[in-house]
Amino acid sequence: ELIREGYSYVDKSLLIRSVLDSPAQVLLLPRPWRFGKTLNISMLRTFFDRGMPGSAELFRGLDIERAGEEYTTHQGRYPVVFLTLKDVKTLNWEDCPGHLRQVISEEFKHHEMLLESGFLDTEEQKQFRKIRSRECARYELERSLSNLLYRVGPGSGRYPHEPGGVG
Structure with missing residues (x-):
């Protein structure tokens, strides 16, 4: 901008x-x-x-x-997981998980191409959709970022133009 x-x-x-x-x-x-x-x-x-x-x-x-x-040559070549908590403003700790759920859901939306990639099995797709739509349980939310990083991390082969990747 x-x-x-x-x-x-x-x-x-x-x-x-x-x-x-x-x-x-x-x-x-x-x-x-x-x-x-x-x-x-x-x-x-x-x-x-x-x-x-x-x-x-x-x-x-x-x-x-x-x-x-x-x-x-590195421009536009990597999947990036980006989270900012600058807009998570609450008056008490109990409200934080709801705000974090929103932030994580938005990041999952950014990586929606994983759903069509063929690399997620049926159960993983179901889990991805639950997180994306903010319908996941707290324990699922707690593991969501490590699961996403595993899916998009180096050598995952889950993105177009990556060796062995989709596309």
């Missing part, structure tokens, strides 16, 4: 290069309140996620494009 609407934008796209150059398997990006954590994570998702058509134009002319093909 920032780029498409012509707002002022500080190019932080070299964070992508830092992520790619890092040997870390997990990234922790601690920053104080209002320091752009969600914006940076959204940028990473937009760059890497194969489910974000048209994202190449957003990075045209930015530092990451000038960094070279060794970085731009």
Whole structure:
């Protein structure tokens, strides 16, 4: 939105290069309140996620494009599980699971292509639909993210254009 609407934008796209150059398997990006954590994570998702058509134009002319093909070849190539809890605002702890159910459901909707992939058996499809429609039990919700990560993780072969993948 920032780029498409012509707002002022500080190019932080070299964070992508830092992520790619890092040997870390997990990234922790601690920053104080209002320091752009969600914006940076959204940028990473937009760059890497194969489910974000048209994202190449957003990075045209930015530092990451000038960094070279060794970085731009990663654009749009990976399934990304993206969760932000910034909108989960409740007055008590008991209401949190309902809000988390909503956030997780939205992420499952982003990965709906798994339902047509042929890689989920009938029981897994049923479970996926329950989580997507927010009809799952709390214990199912607790395991949902690890199950999704297993389905979309490296080498799962469950997405188009991945070696051995669908499509």
